[in-house]
Amino acid sequence: MEVKIIxxxxxxxxxxxxxxxxxxxxxxxxxxxxxxxxxxxxxxxxNIDFAVLGKEESSSGDVAKRAGNEFxxxxxxxxxxxxLNNYNVKKIITTCPHSYNVLKNEYKTLGGDYHVYxxxxxxxxxxxxxxxxxxxxxxxxxxxxxxxxxxGRGNSIYDEPRKLIRFLGINLVEMKRSKRKSFCCGxxxxxxxxxxxxxxxxxxxxxxxxxxxxxxxxxITACPFCNTMMSDGVKLLKDGEIDVLDIxxxxxxxx
Amino acid sequence: xxxxxxxxxxxxxSVGFFxxxxxxxxANIRMGKKIDRSDHSKKRWLNMIRVAxxxxxxxxxxxxxxxxILIYVGFIVINIEMIExxxxxxxxxxRYLSEILSNFLYAFLISSFEILAxxxxxxxxxxxxxxxxxxxxxxxxxxxKSWPTTDANFILIFEILLMxxxxxxNASDSILxxxxxxxxxxxxxxxxxxYFEFFLVNISNQKLYxxxxxxxxxxxxGVLGFLNYVLISKHLHIFFAFPSTYYAKLDPLGKLDNIPxxxxxxxxxxxxxxxxxxxxxxxxxVFGAKDATDLNWVQLLNAYSCTECGRCTDNCPAHITGxxxxxxxxxxxxxxxxxxxxxxxxxxxxxxxSLLGDYITTEEIWACTSCNACTDACPxxxxxxxxxxxxxxxxxxEESKAPQELNMMFTNIENNGAPWxxxxxxxxxxxxx
Numbered sequence: 289m290e291v292k293i294i295x296x297x298x299x300x301x302x303x304x305x306x307x308x309x310x311x312x313x314x315x316x317x318x319x320x321x322x323x324x325x326x327x328x329x330x331x332x333x334x335n336i337d338f339a340v341l342g343k344e345e346s347s348s349g350d351v352a353k354r355a356g357n358e359f360x361x362x363x364x365x366x367x368x369x370x371x372l373n374n375y376n377v378k379k380i381i382t383t384c385p386h387s388y389n390v391l392k393n394e395y396k397t398l399g400g401d402y403h404v405y406x407x408x409x410x411x412x413x414x415x416x417x418x419x420x421x422x423x424x425x426x427x428x429x430x431x432x433x434x435x436x437x438x439x440g441r442g443n444s445i446y447d448e449p450r451k452l453i454r455f456l457g458i459n460l461v462e463m464k465r466s467k468r469k470s471f472c473c474g475x476x477x478x479x480x481x482x483x484x485x486x487x488x489x490x491x492x493x494x495x496x497x498x499x500x501x502x503x504x505x506x507x508i509t510a511c512p513f514c515n516t517m518m519s520d521g522v523k524l525l526k527d528g529e530i531d532v533l534d535i536x537x538x539x540x541x542x543x
Numbered sequence: 544x545x546x547x548x549x550x551x552x553x554x555x556x557s558v559g560f561f562x563x564x565x566x567x568x569x570a571n572i573r574m575g576k577k578i579d580r581s582d583h584s585k586k587r588w589l590n591m592i593r594v595a596x597x598x599x600x601x602x603x604x605x606x607x608x609x610x611x612i613l614i615y616v617g618f619i620v621i622n623i624e625m626i627e628x629x630x631x632x633x634x635x636x637x638r639y640l641s642e643i644l645s646n647f648l649y650a651f652l653i654s655s656f657e658i659l660a661x662x663x664x665x666x667x668x669x670x671x672x673x674x675x676x677x678x679x680x681x682x683x684x685x686x687x688k689s690w691p692t693t694d695a696n697f698i699l700i701f702e703i704l705l706m707x708x709x710x711x712x713n714a715s716d717s718i719l720x721x722x723x724x725x726x727x728x729x730x731x732x733x734x735x736x737x738y739f740e741f742f743l744v745n746i747s748n749q750k751l752y753x754x755x756x757x758x759x760x761x762x763x764x765g766v767l768g769f770l771n772y773v774l775i776s777k778h779l780h781i782f783f784a785f786p787s788t789y790y791a792k793l794d795p796l797g798k799l800d801n802i803p804x805x806x807x808x809x810x811x812x813x814x815x816x817x818x819x820x821x822x823x824x825x826x827x828x829v830f831g832a833k834d835a836t837d838l839n840w841v842q843l844l845n846a847y848s849c850t851e852c853g854r855c856t857d858n859c860p861a862h863i864t865g866x867x868x869x870x871x872x873x874x875x876x877x878x879x880x881x882x883x884x885x886x887x888x889x890x891x892x893x894x895x896x897s898l899l900g901d902y903i904t905t906e907e908i909w910a911c912t913s914c915n916a917c918t919d920a921c922p923x924x925x926x927x928x929x930x931x932x933x934x935x936x937x938x939x940x941e942e943s944k945a946p947q948e949l950n951m952m953f954t955n956i957e958n959n960g961a962p963w964x965x966x967x968x969x970x971x972x973x974x975x976x
Contacts, residue, residue: 291974310970312961321973328974342971346960354913355949356831356935358802360956362809365801393798398806437914442797468919472860477913481962482948485910488865495860 289325290332292339294375306338306405307377309391311384312347313512319519320512326540327383327407333543334420338381344371350386353394355478362398365390369400383407383536385438385511386476392443406439407536408448408510415455424542427457431538432502434463434495434518435470436511449510449535456542461502471495475513496521499530506531508538550632550763557767564774568847571885575840580790587789590924595788600922604854607673610666614702617663618781621656621709628763638716641729650732657713657735664706671699681853686872691777691851698778705765712758714739715751724748783848784923790841791924796915799932802830831936834897835881838930845925846878855917855927861910868910870917870927876902877930899934908934909946 297304308331314324331338349364372380380402382388392404405413414420433453439445446467453460465471474484474491484490496518499507507518507530519532580587593599598615602608627640636642641649674682674695682692713736719727743751773779792798811817832838835846855870856862862869880898887894899908911931918928938944945953952962960967 289974291971293971310973312963315970315973316961316963316965321976324973325976340971343967345970346967347956347962349956351962352953352956353799354932354935355945355952356932356937356939357945357953358805358830358936359809359940360953362801362805363813364956364960366806366809366813389795389797393795394801397801437912437916438797441915441919443795469858469916471863472912472914472916474860474912477911478949478952479912481952482909482946485861485866485868485906487861487867487910491860491864491912494864 289328291328293342294339294377295342295344297339298375303376304337304339306336306379306381307372307375308338308340309348309380309382309384309387310340310345311382311387311512313516314383315345317512317516319515323383323512323515323534323536326534327536330411330420330536330540330543334414336414336419341371348384348387348390350390351478351481353390354476355481365395365398365400369395369398372400372402377402379403379405381405381407381410383510383512383534385436385442386513389438389442406443406445406448406510408439408445408452411536411539412448412451415452420539420543422455422539422542425457426538426542427459429506429538430459430461430504431506431508431533432461432463432499432504433466433535434473434499434507434509434514435467436509436514437470437472437476439510440470441468449508452535452539453508456538458538461504463498463502465498471498473509473511473514473517475517480513480516490521492517492521493524496525500526504530506533506538508533508535510535544635547633547635553764553767554629554632557771561771561774564771567885567889568774568779571881572840572843572847574836574881574884574888575838575843576836578839578841580841583793586793587791590791590793591785591789594791594922594924595784598922600924603920603922610669613659613662613666617659617666620659621663622766623652624656624709625763625766628759632763637726638729638731641731649729653713654732654734657710657733660706660709661735664703664710667699667703667706671696671703674699681857681871684853684856684869684871686869686875687851687853691875694776694778695851697772698776701765701769701772705762705769708758708762708765710736710739711743712736712755712762714743715755715758718743719748719751719755722748725752777849777851780848780850780923783844787841787844787848787923787925790844792926792929796918799913799929802936805830829937830940831938832930832933833899833937833941835877835884837937838877838933842926842930842933843877843881845927846874846881848923849874849878849925851875852922854920854922855925858916858920860912860914860916866907866910867904868907868931870931873903873907873927873930874925899937903934905938905944907931908938 292304294307310324313320346368347364349361352364353361380391385406388404388406391402433449435446472491473495509515509518515532515534522530522532598612601611627638630639631637673679713731713733716727717731717733718740720730773781829837835843851871853871859868859870877898880902884894908931913928915928918926955962955964959965
């Protein structure tokens with residue numbers, strides 16, 4: 289698919305308005321790559337002037353930082369900031385709440401000051417401004433929305449994803465623990481990369497059970513890590529009966 | 544005259560002890576590392592007014608929140624009565640405020656005190672019932688076994704006794720006034736304690752006088768004793784909730800501070816032109832926290848402010864799914880440890896323990912998902928998550944003791960710029976798949 293790479297833009301004297309920060313999950317994880325493609329396809333349909341870093345992108349450092357490796361985080365941060373500032377990047381969009389949080393809140397004191405959008409914010413923006421039109425009716429679905437911790441509690445973005453779902457006319461069933469009280473999927477704080485400590489249950493199972501109890505066709509989330517955890521949960525509990533989708537994939541179905 | 548001297552001695556001793564012991568706590572908090580929270584003073588005042596004074600986060604649980612507000616308002620308003628009690632105690636007067644205030648105002652004050660005293664009493668009874676007879680999981684956790692449970696029950700029972708003493712004192716006073724006994728010449732308006740008079744009407748003047756005096760002394764000695772008790776109790780939150788909310792983190796919950804001394808080192812590593820031996824003004828001690836003194840003073844203030852309500856633990860996904868982690872325990876351990884360090888330092892006792900290891904295990908530290916459910920749930924914005932993160936930093940940067948899978952993840956980021964073992968050359972593969 290058609291994607292501009294910022295180094296090439298730079299060589300041609302172009303300066304794209306937005307940088308799409310793909311993130312490591314969005315670049316390498318099989319499931320997350322589909323989310324990346326869905327988002328890029330929407331950006332292209334809406335004629336958004338954007339580029340990606342491509343091979344120059346590197347881990348944002350979020351997992352390293354949450355795992356206690358502040359050295360590695362700051363190494364990553366300073367290298368990324370140098371590249372971003374070099375290309376004179378001002379606005380960044382990302383599909384990953386962890387990258388979002390780091391780029392928006394934690395790069396600032398290290399010299400990286402950007403206007404950062406999470407894709408749910410950005411999608412709402414381009415729908416509201418008329419750049420993106422929703423055509424196909426997919427309102428027969430019944431879904432629940434799982435708030436990613438770093439989007440919801442971490443950065444108080446609760447309404448944008450829900451507004452998007454409402455735009456689609458889809459029946460949204462809230463879980464008992466939602467918004468501020470949302471229950472973690474179990475991946476944050478670098479848990480994604482290690483076995484959980486021993487306990488009575490895995491966190492993603494607890495959360496998937498709660499979602500399933502809403503009697504829905506799909507679990508909607510807005511974070512690649514949440515997607516993995518909930519997909520694993522569904523595979524164990526209701527394989528093949530419930531979809532786990534990123535919000536951008538829903539939107540992509542209706543444009 | 545004798546009783547006035549006794550009163551004065553008790554007053555001076557209890558305020559003196561309170562001051563000395565409070566200073567010990569403040570000295571303990573000062574053992575924490577520096578952190579600058581002098582910014583945004585207007586925002587901080589507003590936060591304190593909203594969260595501590597206004598109890599905005601308490602009412603997220605409406606029943607407990609409402610009862611808590613009753614006790615809190617009662618505590619503040621009824622303590623106005625202390626002014627009168629102290630004046631009467633020192634100068635040997637009887638209900639001094641009734642002489643200088645208008646009849647209406649005095650009646651208004653006493654009746655508000657009484658109504659609030661009754662509501663406080665009622666709330667404490669409900670809380671006592673709820674804590675001990677209802678099964679509420681967060682009040683049955685391991686970290687609440689023994690002293691914390693005794694502490695919680697003692698506070699509630701003591702508040703009930705104080706309120707009872709206050710109401711019985713008024714009831715006796717009112718009867719003695721009607722009987723025109725001795726110096727009882729103030730006609731008090733007592734909407735609540737008038738119902739208590741029923742139990743007292745058959746008692747002789749002399750005995751009732753002694754009973755009234757007993758209640759008066761019990762109330763004042765009780766309050767002064769309680770003031771001192773607060774310093775060794777979770778109840779310290781009645782004072783420390785205010786500075787804790789003032790100095791709370793104002794950033795989005797997701798933001799974790801960058802360690803400045805690491806920035807210097809990383810800049811030296813990345814830039815060959817920087818002289819590595821140049822003087823930096825940051826004194827590099829330990830990265831992260833092993834002991835309570837490696838934490839900053841706001842984290843220690845937090846530890847002393849925690850009233851062990853357990854809303855953090857109640858919302859913690861690791862705890863809910865049976866892991867060892869409990870954010871409340873992190874704060875309680877931090878407080879117990881800094882108390883121990885303070886005690887050992889003052890008494891020159893050799894100390895070989897540390898917070899991480901002797902109080903908190905690595906299993907607890909690694910179970911956290913950093914989801915911020917705990918920090919969001921805390922009614923006074925305490926931050927156990929920052930302590931957990933500082934301990935991870937210590938384990939990883941000082942001792943290289945991360946779980947093996949995380950070490951592999953670090954290596955991947957160092958080598959390929961991604962937490963998985965993929966080459967950065969493949970970063971754009973999604974484009975054509």
